[in-house]
Amino acid sequence: MEKKIITISREFGAGGRTIGHIVADKLGIPFYDGKLVEDIAKESGFAPKFVEEHSEHSPSGSVFSYAFAPQGVPGIMNGLSTADYLWNAQCSVILELAEKGPCVIVGRNADYILKDRPDALHVYLSADNEYRAKRIVELYGETDKTPEQRLSEKDKRRRVNYQHYTGRTWGQSQNYDICLRTSTIGIEESAQIIIDTVLKSREK
Amino acid sequence: MEKKIITISREFGAGGRTIGHIVADKLGIPFYDGKLVEDIAKESGFAPKFVEEHSEHSPSGSVFSYAFAPQGVPGIMNGLSTADYLWNAQCSVILELAEKGPCVIVGRNADYILKDRPDALHVYLSADNEYRAKRIVELYGETDKTPEQRLSEKDKRRRVNYQHYTGRTWGQSQNYDICLRTSTIGIEESAQIIIDTVLKSREK
Numbered sequence: 012m013e014k015k016i017i018t019i020s021r022e023f024g025a026g027g028r029t030i031g032h033i034v035a036d037k038l039g040i041p042f043y044d045g046k047l048v049e050d051i052a053k054e055s056g057f058a059p060k061f062v063e064e065h066s067e068h069s070p071s072g073s074v075f076s077y078a079f080a081p082q083g084v085p086g087i088m089n090g091l092s093t094a095d096y097l098w099n100a101q102c103s104v105i106l107e108l109a110e111k112g113p114c115v116i117v118g119r120n121a122d123y124i125l126k127d128r129p130d131a132l133h134v135y136l137s138a139d140n141e142y143r144a145k146r147i148v149e150l151y152g153e154t155d156k157t158p159e160q161r162l163s164e165k166d167k168r169r170r171v172n173y174q175h176y177t178g179r180t181w182g183q184s185q186n187y188d189i190c191l192r193t194s195t196i197g198i199e200e201s202a203q204i205i206i207d208t209v210l211k212s213r214e215k
Numbered sequence: 216m217e218k219k220i221i222t223i224s225r226e227f228g229a230g231g232r233t234i235g236h237i238v239a240d241k242l243g244i245p246f247y248d249g250k251l252v253e254d255i256a257k258e259s260g261f262a263p264k265f266v267e268e269h270s271e272h273s274p275s276g277s278v279f280s281y282a283f284a285p286q287g288v289p290g291i292m293n294g295l296s297t298a299d300y301l302w303n304a305q306c307s308v309i310l311e312l313a314e315k316g317p318c319v320i321v322g323r324n325a326d327y328i329l330k331d332r333p334d335a336l337h338v339y340l341s342a343d344n345e346y347r348a349k350r351i352v353e354l355y356g357e358t359d360k361t362p363e364q365r366l367s368e369k370d371k372r373r374r375v376n377y378q379h380y381t382g383r384t385w386g387q388s389q390n391y392d393i394c395l396r397t398s399t400i401g402i403e404e405s406a407q408i409i410i411d412t413v414l415k416s417r418e419k
Binding site: 182183191196208211 | 415
């Protein structure tokens with residue numbers, strides 16, 4: 012079956028955004044990263060209706076009606092945290108984006124959210140720590156933390172968030188169609204493997 | 216760096232042997248699967264000396280000298296089981312094979328045994344259960360167990376063995392350079408991705 016939706020899960024610094032952009036550009040399809048999905052979820056008027064339909068994604072679904080409290084209500088809403096509210100909104104946005112047509116989605120656990128779509132290709136990108144440390148300094152500059160600390164903290168946040176919302180283990184290869192260690196394979200080469208796989212899927 | 220040694224870890228029925236053969240044939244290098252490595256370990260005169268050198272691979276290394284008890288001594292040898300003895304012999308055989316020159320090694324936790332070789336490319340192959348069930352019946356025929364039982368039992372054995380001897384989680388993508396779901400990617404296509412990666416590594 013033709014793969015139209017490409018989800019890219021990635022370790023911090025492994026090149027997910029860059030590779031996602033190359034794939035989207037070469038295939039001529041829209042690119043969405045986590046930040047963009049989050050912005051859409053926050054601003055979109057259509058999110059709440061999908062939130063209701065897809066409430067099984069919420070770990071505290073039983074108090075789900077509180078998600079419809081006014082946006083101004085901060086923090087915990089009778090058991091549904093703003094994090095959970097946003098997660099639900101993101102699920103609905105990602106499901107909606109995939110419904111709209113071909114695209115590349117980086118991050119936001121889109122692999123899990125779109126796991127039941129046979130036209131989705133799920134990719135996971137990792138890289139050696141040394142390679143990632145060098146890359147994040149080049150891309151995002153120095154901070155008061157060491158690159159190793161920044162990697163460790165961000166990896167942990169992604170891993171814990173993924174496990175919390177999906178019940179799966181972060182980086183378990185059986186959840187993906189393709190996993191690549193970009194420090195071995197290369198950024199351009201990794202993008203090409205994904206593009207070739209999508210193009211070949213059109214022949215099947 | 217040029218990748219000369221290709222290790223292929225795989226779920227039962229995911230096409231590891233077939234893909235390994237294609238890769239070895241097209242690259243013109245020797246192919247070793249788990250059975251062959253085991254045979255060499257059993258028959259080889261050079262194994263014991265490596266066993267001694269690489270005893271850190273044994274989970275019960277402290278009683279390692281008992282590994283040199285005559286082959287006829289069955290079962291547990293004062294704490295070092297025959298399984299552990301064979302594991303050590305296999306480690307030595309795999310390290311030796313890699314030292315000899317380019318090759319493809321399927322199974323036997325070769326990814327872990329050769330994890331410190333920068334010229335090794337580590338591949339993991341998975342596939343959907345339905346695809347694997349169909350494939351093992353086509354390849355190996357029916358047995359008195361259902362294909363699902365056979366998959367489950369063999370997967371479990373490999374997973375437990377891997378965890379026992381390596382301390383790693385079976386199928387964790389960060390331990391591999393490339394992981395492919397062959398039921399999505401295809402057998403020939405998976406082989407081609409591996410071959411292309413090896414060929415490209417020669418240019419770097």
